[in-house]
Amino acid sequence: MSVESTDPSLDHLGFEEVVRLLDAEGIRRAHAVPLFRWLQTGRRLNFEAPLERWLAARPGVCTEATRVSETPSADGETRKFLLRLADGQEVESVLMGFKGRHTACLSTQVGCAMGCVFCATGQMGFRRHLKVGEIIAQARFLETWLRENHDDRLRNIVMMGMGEPLHNFEATMQALELLTDTRGLGIGAPRVTISTVGHVPGIRKLARHPKRYSLAVSLHGATDEEREPLVPINRRWPLVELMDACREFSEIRNQRVFIAWTLIAGVNDDVAQARRLAELLKGMDVHVNLIPLNPTDGYAPQAPGAGEVLAFQRVLQDAGLPSTIRQRKGIDVGAGCGQLATRSGAL
Numbered sequence: 001m002s003v004e005s006t007d008p009s010l011d012h013l014g015f016e017e018v019v020r021l022l023d024a025e026g027i028r029r030a031h032a033v034p035l036f037r038w039l040q041t042g043r044r045l046n047f048e049a050p051l052e053r054w055l056a057a058r059p060g061v062c063t064e065a066t067r068v069s070e071t072p073s074a075d076g077e078t079r080k081f082l083l084r085l086a087d088g089q090e091v092e093s094v095l096m097g098f099k100g101r102h103t104a105c106l107s108t109q110v111g112c113a114m115g116c117v118f119c120a121t122g123q124m125g126f127r128r129h130l131k132v133g134e135i136i137a138q139a140r141f142l143e144t145w146l147r148e149n150h151d152d153r154l155r156n157i158v159m160m161g162m163g164e165p166l167h168n169f170e171a172t173m174q175a176l177e178l179l180t181d182t183r184g185l186g187i188g189a190p191r192v193t194i195s196t197v198g199h200v201p202g203i204r205k206l207a208r209h210p211k212r213y214s215l216a217v218s219l220h221g222a223t224d225e226e227r228e229p230l231v232p233i234n235r236r237w238p239l240v241e242l243m244d245a246c247r248e249f250s251e252i253r254n255q256r257v258f259i260a261w262t263l264i265a266g267v268n269d270d271v272a273q274a275r276r277l278a279e280l281l282k283g284m285d286v287h288v289n290l291i292p293l294n295p296t297d298g299y300a301p302q303a304p305g306a307g308e309v310l311a312f313q314r315v316l317q318d319a320g321l322p323s324t325i326r327q328r329k330g331i332d333v334g335a336g337c338g339q340l341a342t343r344s345g346a347l
Contacts, residue, residue, distance in 0.1 A: 007133075008058065008059065008060035008061060009060060009061055009062060009063045009133045010035075010039055010058075010061045010062075011039040011040065011061070011062055011063050011132075011133045011136045011137065011140070011178075012063070012131065012132035012133040012136065012174065012175075012178070013039075014177065014178065014181070015032065015036050015181060015183050015184075018032045018035055018036050018039075019032045022035070022054075025054060027050055027051065027054055028050075031048065031050065031051040033183060034046045034047055034051070035047075035051060035055075036181075036183050036184060037183060037184060039061070039062060039136075039140075039184075040136065040139075040140065040178060040179070040181070040183075040184030040185055041140060041143050041144075041184055041185055042140045042141075042143060042144035042147075043144075043147070062137070062140070063085075063086070063131070063133030063134055063136065063137040064084075064085060064086040064137070065083040065084070065085060065134065065137035065138060065140075065141050066083065066084045067081055067082070067083060067084075067141070068082040068083065068084050068090060069081070069082040070082075076097075077096065077097040077098065078094065078095070078096050078097070079094070079095045079145075080092055080093075080094050081093050081094070081095070081141065081142070081145075083137070083138060083141060085110075085130075085134055085137075089110045089127060089128065090110070091107040091110055091130065091134075091138070091161070091162050092107060092161060092162060093105065093106055093107060093138040093141065093142060093161060094161065095142050095145065095146065100152075101155045101156070102146055102150075102152060102153075102154055102155055102156075103154070103155065103156040103157065103158060104138070104139055104142045104143075104154050104156070104157050104158070105158050105160050105161050106135055106138045106139060106157060106158070106159055106160075106161050107130065107135075107138065107161030107162035107163055108129070108130050108135060108159060108161065108162070108163040108164070108165045108167075108168045108171070108172050109126065109127070109128065109129050109130055109162060109163025109164065109167065109168055110126075110127035110128050110129075110130065110162065110163070111124040111125050111126045111127040111128075111162065111163065112124065112125075112126055112162065112163045112164055112167075113125075113126035113164065113167060114164050114167070114197045114199075114231070114232070114233045115232045115233065116197060116218070116220075116230065116231050116232070117229070117230055117232075117299060118230065118262065118264065118293060118296065118299040118301070119296070120296040120297075120298060121162045121163065123296065123298040123299075129163075129167075129168040129171060130163070130168065130171060131171060132171050132174045132175045132178070135171065135172065135175035136175055136178055136179070138161075139154065139157065139179055139185060142154060143185060153185075154185060154187060155187070155191060156187070156191045156192070156193075157176075157179060157187050157191065157192045157193070158192075158193045158195065159172060159176075159192070159193065159194045159195060160193070160195040160216070164196060164197055164199055165194050165195065165196060165202075166194070166196045166199035166201075166202025166203065166205075166206065167199055167202065169202050169205060169206075172194070173209065176189075176192055176194075176211065176213065177211070179192070180192065180211065189211040189212045189213055190212055190213075190214065192211075192213045192214065193213065193214040193215075193216050193258070194206065194213050194214070194215055194216065195216040195217075195218065195260070196215070196216070196217055196218065197217075197218045197231055197233055198217060198218065198219075198231065198233060198234065198237055198242045199233070199237070200237040200241050200242055200245045203215065203217070203242075203245040203246065203248075203249055204245050204248060204249075206249065207245075207248055207249040207252040207253060208252065212253065212255070214255070214258065215246075215249055215255070215257050215258065216257075216258040216259075216260055216289070217242070217246060217257060217258070217259055217260065218231070218260040218262070219259050219260065219261055219277070220260075220261055220262050220264075220268060221234070221239075221268060221273075222239075222273055222276035222277040222279070222280045223239070223276060224238050224239055226268060226273065226276075227239060230264075230267070230268070239280070243280065243284075246284065246286075247284060250284065250285050250286075255285075256285045256286060256287055257284070257285065257286050257287075258286070258287050258288075258289060259281065259286050259287070259288045259289065260289050260291060261277065261288055261289070261290050261291065262291045262292075262293055263290055263291065263292050263293060263303065263304050263308070263309055263312060264293045264301050264302075264303070264304070265293070265301060265302050265303060265304040265305075265308070266301065266304075267301055269304040269308050269309070269312055270308075270312075271311055271312065271315050273312075274311075274312045274313075274315035274316060275315055275319075277315075277316070278315060278316055278318075278319035278321055281321055282319070286321065286322075287322045287323065287324070288316055288321055288322070288323040288324075289323070289324050289326045290309060290312065290313055290323055290324065290325045290326060291326040292304060292309055292325075292326075309325060310325075313325060
């Protein structure tokens, strides 16, 4: 990783880069351990005088991410945070609890260029990529909040917040390299899931990445004609290319691919579409997550009823495809899948 000389922050640096920086300043390697831990987790322990003096002369070593608002769900298990970055742009990050374990849902962009019609972030349009430090800052904020309020730590990370992670591939991968470093947060790579709407070049690059992250692909349509109105990027990377990339990922990594299917009443929730989906995925190592549509102001259709959801799932089960109906979390506070949008960008 490289750092521009105009950027005072250090939280985008790998551990060995921190070591080299301190060495160049005449500070012993031993100080790199607590410094790196603090930069990544917000936990400030065992800072000795030489490091304290050095930091006092270096303001801004942690990337700015200031809490604008905090919204808890009614069940208390999900909490959405709006964070303001140094340039005034805002992103949303979500902390999700389940059976005593907490997951951070992180954003990788301000807005999104993919334009999925039912997604609040897609309705914002694309503003800019997040930097490595801005992704780290979200995780550090959530880890600190969790430690202070629940005496706990993050266990999982999902790159499913605002933006398309594989469109911001290098920054996303660099951030995850730091987030999985055992000297920092130490999130195990198998506990990281990267969600994509179908960025084919990114999937192929991820297949060759040394870390074993999970891949989730948002499909929502089983033919190009059905998918393109929902996911416009399908025009650039149609289903034949996307499915080839998913097979390549699965074969190279010997890993299952998770398929996300947002169920929209009257649009893609009937058994005929379920049969086409089963045919599309035939012979692939996949698990299908069925997600009843989460409401957004910019998209009129609604989620199907429970009967339609179960009928769709039965078709997949009969075809031998494992599937789960995704537990809906944080819907009441706009923290569910597809609901994230900044205050200034919400429609």
